[in-house]
Amino acid sequence: MSRYDTEQPERADLDDLSGPAVVMFGTNWCGHCVGAERYLGPALAEHPEVPVYAVEDGKGRRLGRSYRVKLWPTVIFLRDGEEVDRVVRPTGRAEIDQALASITGGAEG
Secondary structure, three states: OOOOEOOOOOHHHHHOOOOEEEEEEEOOOOHHHHHHHHHHHHHHHOOOOOOEEEEEOOOOOHHHHHOOOOOOOEEEEEEOOEEEEEEEOOOOHHHHHHHHHHHHOOOOO
8 A cells, every 4th residue: 555655745856857757645544545545556566667756645735735636645647747647536447547658658558
């Protein structure tokens, strides 16, 4: 299971990334986050080359606000620091695989 880290990267550092990356917003106690892990974990494991930042979100957390996160989990798919896609409260693999393909240049899973 992903653990949402209380330490947050700076938005400028994420904006400066090269290549694909994933930023997941949620909390370790969120039922939706725990439920989505059954789809996120295997999908992300198929792309070990893609860095994943699992970031704890909540009141007073600026990084989530900068991405306009409103529900957990929200998964932001970046390429070269730019948001290419996002998935909010995933209910299956297809939408995650499609978003990963959009940042890795691969075919949909």
